[in-house]
Structure formats: C-alpha cells, structure tokens
Amino acid sequence: MxxxxxxxxxxxxxxxxxxxxxxxxxxxxxxxxxxxxxxxxxxxxxxxxxxxxxxxxxxxxxxxxxxxxxxxxxxxxxxxxxxxxxxxxxxxxxxxxxxxxxxxxxxxxxxxxxxxxPFAPRSVLRRVCGLFDAEGWSPVVAPELEFYLVARNSDPDMPLKPPIGRSGRAETSRQAYSIDAVNEFDPLFEDVYSYCEQMELNVDTLIHEVGAGQMEINFFHDHPLGLADEVFFFKRTVREAAMRHDMFATFMAKPIAGEPGSAMHIHQSVLGRDGKNLFSNPDGTASREFYWYIGGLQKYIPAAMALFAPYVNSYRRLSRFTAAPINIQWGTDNRTVGIRSPVATPAARRIENRVIGADANPYVALAATLACGYLGIKNRIEPTPECKGDAYLGDFALPRSLGEALDLLRNEKDLADVLGAEFITVYTEVKEIEHAEFMKVISPWEREHLLLHV
CATH class of the missing domain: 3.10.20.70 (Glutamine synthetase, N-terminal domain)
Known part of the structure; x- marks a missing residue:
C-alpha cells in the first residue's frame, strides 16, 4: 500500500x-x-x-x-x-x-x-532537518499537547470558565487522569477521534490533565516535519469540534488564573546512519551524544525562549510549583526539571523538553529545540550535573518576560546560524509589535490595585 x-x-x-x-x-x-x-x-x-x-x-x-x-x-x-x-x-x-x-x-x-x-515556519523546520540529514542523522520527535476546554466566551474582558459536561455541571476541582472527568465530554471527543481518523492523524493517548477542563493528547513518534503538520491540523480540528459542542478549545499557555498552564512537551531522539538510537551506546549506556544534546538544550533554551514562549501570556505559565519548569536543569524521570529523560530502553532513550508552551508554533518550536540539540552535539557541550531533587527549589534560569526573551534571541548568533538570520529578524520584529500592542492595554489588576492606592 x-x-x-x-x-x-x-x-x-x-x-x-x-x-x-x-x-x-x-x-x-x-x-x-x-x-x-x-x-x-x-x-x-x-x-x-x-x-x-x-x-x-x-x-x-x-x-x-x-x-x-x-x-x-x-x-x-x-x-x-x-x-x-x-x-x-x-x-x-x-x-x-x-x-x-x-x-x-x-x-x-x-x-x-x-x-x-526563509522566514516561513515550515521552511525553518525543513532547514534544521536538512542539517541533521547532512550529518547522516534522523531526528525523531513525539509531542504531548495540552489544551483547555472552556465555556463559550464572547467577551474578552470576562475570565474563562470550565465548560458544562454531560452531568450538567462544570468542574470545580482538580481531576488529573480522571477517566470520569474525560467521559463528561464523550460526545466532543467522539467527534475529535472521528475527525482525526478521517484525517489520518496519528494521535495516541487522551488524558485529563491537572487543570479544570484541561486535557492532553499524545502523538506517536515520527519525523519532525510530519508531526508539526499533524499538530497544526489537530489544533484546527479540536477548535472546530469544540465549537460544534458549544464550547471553545484553547491552546493559550495560561488561560485561567489559578489553574496550571498548558505545555507542548516534545520528546526527541536522533537515529544514526545505522538506524540505531544515537543516544545509546552498544552496551545500553547513555552515549556522549545524549549528554551533548542535553548540554545544547541547557545552553540555548534561554535564548530560544521567545520561540518556545511566544506571547506575553506565555510567561504566566512559567512559575514555581505550577507543573511548569523555571530552569534548565535536567534529570531522569523528574518532572520538576526543564529537560527530562524518561525511563526507557536503550533503543527508546530520549530527551523531553518541558519548557515549550502549547501556544508555540509547532514548526518553530520543533525547529528551535532540534537546533539547540544539534548545536550541543556539534559543539560537544557538556551538561551540568543531573538534578536528582526538586528543581523548583533552584533559581529561575529562564527569561521572565517576552521583552527579555527577545533580547536574548537577537543576541544569540549560533541560533541565527542554524535557524536563519532572516527568520530571526522577521520573528523578533513581529513579536516587538505584539508586545507594544499589549502594553497599550490597561488590565483589571492595574485598575483594581493602582487606581486609588498610588
């Protein structure tokens, strides 16, 4: 066939x-x-x-x-x-x-x-995959995409709320991994899976995440360009299905105050010329390339944050003790770090970038995380010692705002060489306009706390 x-x-x-x-x-x-x-x-x-x-x-x-x-x-x-x-x-x-x-x-x-x-997102990902191809390497990725279902909201000044499920009630408590909580939206997800089947999207597991109305869909591992296409199609599909069930699906990084943000965790590995996992030695131990890849992520993620967290809202997700990382420590089977190595067989050894938000462009996010790892292997960048405890107790090591992130991205020549200087120029200039637009808006917090007190 x-x-x-x-x-x-x-x-x-x-x-x-x-x-x-x-x-x-x-x-x-x-x-x-x-x-x-x-x-x-x-x-x-x-x-x-x-x-x-x-x-x-x-x-x-x-x-x-x-x-x-x-x-x-x-x-x-x-x-x-x-x-x-x-x-x-x-x-x-x-x-x-x-x-x-x-x-x-x-x-x-x-x-x-x-x-x-050169500045079209699909072109950028093709460019990075081409660099891997030139080395005889084949990158393999598997995204995990979180999103919220929320009640229809036509007034942007009003906070978002969880939608009404089959029971006639909205969620009011955390329902992580609850099967019954997912079943509240069975009619919607039946449509989603039907649409995905007709579109031949290779979606895997559906789970209920920590937040009220927060879901996660996992994709089977594959080549980065094909999976970026699938994430692109999937976002469009879920939004359409949700509206047909009188609710919205949102991939905002932090749509609801007091609830966890939504991420796009990306598992990644590299196959060598022999088709075997470059991250594992023949005896099953972790290879030098495995550690160098982590070292590249640690060195370049801060400068790539404007690509992983592309909006002002994105930085609301990245806060201590909220299931989102605050630094670039790495660890095995440790969900408090920004760079996680899941427990796996040598053939399936991989690295999970947990920094990326669900609001990131999948083509740009995949290109950027692969670029970081590529630079790590090419430049033989050693990682810091493994974090074996709670990384939330460590210091912040990521930009705290879009403005700070854009400054770091502009000044990182290595990423510009891999992703393309034209792309970096266009991307940062466009993001500066978005930031300027946001700064024209006066928030309810400012009116509440500053109006009569300063």
Missing amino acids: LTKDHFTFSDLENWLNERRVTEIECLVPDLTGVARGKILPRQKFTEDRGMRLPEAVVAMGVTGEFPEEGPYYDVINPTDRDMHLRPDPRTVRIVPWATDPTAQVIHDCYDKEGRMV
Missing part, C-alpha cells in the same frame, strides 16, 4: 478523485501557526498546482499587524511581492466537517527564483 510519505502529484490526483473532492483549502502556516491561504475549486487547483500570496502573509503578528519600518524590511520587500506556493502532496487531508467533499493541503513558500522563503 502506498503511504503518503511517497505521494507524488499523480497520487494526489488519484486520492482526490477517489474522494470526489470538489474544493481544496490551500493552507500556509504563518508565524503564529494560523492557517492562511485560499480555497480553490478542484479544477483550478489541478491546473495551477499552487497559488501566490504576499510574502508578509506568513510574517504578521497575532493581531494582524506588521512593522511599519526597521530591519523587518531588510528581509521582506516593501513592494509587497508575491510568494509562489507549492503544495506538499504528502500533507493532503480530508476536511471532515465540510458540507461538500473538501480537502486541505499544506503548501511550502518559495520566491520567484525557486528558493524557499
């Missing part, structure tokens, strides 16, 4: 014919992970096999704003020129909630000379 890993355009046409598809959603993930693009009739898609969009479409902030001046326009032409988009046949999926037979296909971004647009 032909798998999508080997899909050609001819195979894509056959796939579309078998499903009698009449429309194609041509998608491009932007810097925030939002699906941009166009909806084309099947015939036009077949004739053109691509489309054009202004290159700034993938380089805007979450508010839809662009920089008005500065280094951004050293990378993006101020004439608002087009990108030439090419569909990746391997990404084709049915849109299960569409009324008419509709497919969705992710596109890669190129300039008119046929070069990949």
Whole structure:
C-alpha cells in the first residue's frame, strides 16, 4: 500500500478523485501557526498546482499587524511581492466537517527564483532537518499537547470558565487522569477521534490533565516535519469540534488564573546512519551524544525562549510549583526539571523538553529545540550535573518576560546560524509589535490595585 510519505502529484490526483473532492483549502502556516491561504475549486487547483500570496502573509503578528519600518524590511520587500506556493502532496487531508467533499493541503513558500522563503515556519523546520540529514542523522520527535476546554466566551474582558459536561455541571476541582472527568465530554471527543481518523492523524493517548477542563493528547513518534503538520491540523480540528459542542478549545499557555498552564512537551531522539538510537551506546549506556544534546538544550533554551514562549501570556505559565519548569536543569524521570529523560530502553532513550508552551508554533518550536540539540552535539557541550531533587527549589534560569526573551534571541548568533538570520529578524520584529500592542492595554489588576492606592 502506498503511504503518503511517497505521494507524488499523480497520487494526489488519484486520492482526490477517489474522494470526489470538489474544493481544496490551500493552507500556509504563518508565524503564529494560523492557517492562511485560499480555497480553490478542484479544477483550478489541478491546473495551477499552487497559488501566490504576499510574502508578509506568513510574517504578521497575532493581531494582524506588521512593522511599519526597521530591519523587518531588510528581509521582506516593501513592494509587497508575491510568494509562489507549492503544495506538499504528502500533507493532503480530508476536511471532515465540510458540507461538500473538501480537502486541505499544506503548501511550502518559495520566491520567484525557486528558493524557499526563509522566514516561513515550515521552511525553518525543513532547514534544521536538512542539517541533521547532512550529518547522516534522523531526528525523531513525539509531542504531548495540552489544551483547555472552556465555556463559550464572547467577551474578552470576562475570565474563562470550565465548560458544562454531560452531568450538567462544570468542574470545580482538580481531576488529573480522571477517566470520569474525560467521559463528561464523550460526545466532543467522539467527534475529535472521528475527525482525526478521517484525517489520518496519528494521535495516541487522551488524558485529563491537572487543570479544570484541561486535557492532553499524545502523538506517536515520527519525523519532525510530519508531526508539526499533524499538530497544526489537530489544533484546527479540536477548535472546530469544540465549537460544534458549544464550547471553545484553547491552546493559550495560561488561560485561567489559578489553574496550571498548558505545555507542548516534545520528546526527541536522533537515529544514526545505522538506524540505531544515537543516544545509546552498544552496551545500553547513555552515549556522549545524549549528554551533548542535553548540554545544547541547557545552553540555548534561554535564548530560544521567545520561540518556545511566544506571547506575553506565555510567561504566566512559567512559575514555581505550577507543573511548569523555571530552569534548565535536567534529570531522569523528574518532572520538576526543564529537560527530562524518561525511563526507557536503550533503543527508546530520549530527551523531553518541558519548557515549550502549547501556544508555540509547532514548526518553530520543533525547529528551535532540534537546533539547540544539534548545536550541543556539534559543539560537544557538556551538561551540568543531573538534578536528582526538586528543581523548583533552584533559581529561575529562564527569561521572565517576552521583552527579555527577545533580547536574548537577537543576541544569540549560533541560533541565527542554524535557524536563519532572516527568520530571526522577521520573528523578533513581529513579536516587538505584539508586545507594544499589549502594553497599550490597561488590565483589571492595574485598575483594581493602582487606581486609588498610588
């Protein structure tokens, strides 16, 4: 049976014919992970096999704003020129909630000379995977993605609340790993699993996390680009399913005060030229590459935080004793550290980056964490001694705000070399605009505590 890993355009046409598809959603993930693009009739898609969009479409902030001046326009032409988009046949999926037979296909971004647009998120991940390929290495990842189900909320000034389940009641207490708490939302998750099956998404375990209405979905391990695509599709799918059940699904890092934040933990390992785990020696012990990879994560995670925690809200999650890390210590089977090594067989030895928020763009987050590990192996960076106790008792070792994180990212040349200087320039300039937009907003806390007291 032909798998999508080997899909050609001819195979894509056959796939579309078998499903009698009449429309194609041509998608491009932007810097925030939002699906941009166009909806084309099947015939036009077949004739053109691509489309054009202004290159700034993938380089805007979450508010839809662009920089008005500065280094951004050293990378993006101020004439608002087009990108030439090419569909990746391997990404084709049915849109299960569409009324008419509709497919969705992710596109890669190129300039008119046929070069990949360097600041498009999918391009950045392809670039990093290419560096591994050049060494004869194959990165393997498995994301664990947390999210909240919340009651519909049309007023952004009102706090979010857990949704009503089958019992007619909302959760009011912590229900970690509760089967009954998950069953409260059986109708929703039946739709989610049905949609995922139709879309051929390789989702694994569903659990109830610590927070009220907080869930986690695990993905089977695979190649980074394919899994970034699956996370991208999954977020879209869960949001759609939730709205059909009169609730919202949110991947905000910290949506509800007093509840734990949501993470995207990424398990990662590397296969060598022989197809064996590079992190294990023949005798089953941990290899030098295993420790160097950890050393790279420890050295570069602070500078990569703006990529792992991309919004002002992201830093509310990273606080002491809240199931989120505050530093870059590492340990075996230790969930208080930022870098965890789960108990596993030598063939399955892996490293879990627990710093990344659920709000991170999956393409950017995967590219950045792999870049850190790649630099660790290439530069033979030794890690600090293993943390065998409670890492929350240690000092903060991560940026405490988006502004601080952006300064660190701008000044880290090694990450710019791996991820691309053009990407770092565009990303940091866009995030500065978002930060400036946030600073224009006066919060309820400020009105409550400062109005009459200062």
